[in-house]
């Protein structure tokens with residue numbers, strides 16, 4: 001689905017990621033994990049095509065990302081940014097409908113399919129009752145769920161999500177993560193997401209990419225990579241794990 005070849009990302013004199021050779025296949029769900037400032041969002045923006053690599057390249061469906069026309073790219077990948085600012089008085093439904101524009105070619109207006117898809121996406125995020133509200137009046141968690149609804153409405157094979165659990169209450173964190181896992185499993189969508197909750201990430205991911213923030217990285221199948229000793233090293237804090245039924249829970253050791 002998406003791959004990088006010898007990707008290098010730098011900020012000023014600092015190398016965040018060095019020689020990243022990474023393949024993400026259809027139906028896989030990847031978590032990107034690292035400390036604050038390790039380069040997770042910078043990588044995500046690069047994968048979305050919003051930032052040029054400093055060296056190497058990103059390939060989407062075996063074609064260099066930079067060669068994709070914008071509208072075709074928008075039918076391939078949807079991107080949930082970490083923060084958004086709403087300057088204008090759009091309603092919730094207008095916000096989600098705008099995610100359908102990549103399917104309109106030259107026509108400006110949405111059709112009834114677009115409306116149905118938008119309403120379905122709002123319902124999946126349990127915000128259908130907010131459809132007529134001005135987005136600027138929503139709570140943080142409601143706004144996040146509307147943004148995820150827009151991402152779903154874009155209906156792309158690749159979903160890039162920068163901290164999707166941000167601002168969500170416990171129940172919605174669980175339901176959003178469950179939905180993403182189902183999209184991978186049942187519809188072979190590909191998910192790449194950033195998250196700081198290791199237990200939540202472990203619960204849904206098939207793979208993980210760890211970033212050290214100094215160029216070093218480690219990518220692989222979830223259980224090869226999400227081990228207490230390895231995570232402790234990458235996150236620079238001792239971590240223990242406990243098993244709870246079929247789940248693995250990660251616990252940061254107290255100072």
Ligand SMILES: Nc1ncnc2c1ncn2[C@@H]1O[C@H](COP(=O)(O)OP(=O)(O)OP(=O)(O)O)[C@@H](O)[C@H]1O
Nearest residue numbers: 011012016034035036037038039040041042043082
């Ligand atoms: N435009 C910029 N100018 C200067 N420094 C920048 C810029 N953009 C990013 N950085 C720096 O690059 C580093 C990586 O930033 P990035 O947002 O990718 O980190 P992150 O891993 O997503 O962190 P977090 O967990 O805090 O979201 C940080 O130290 C950040 O301060």
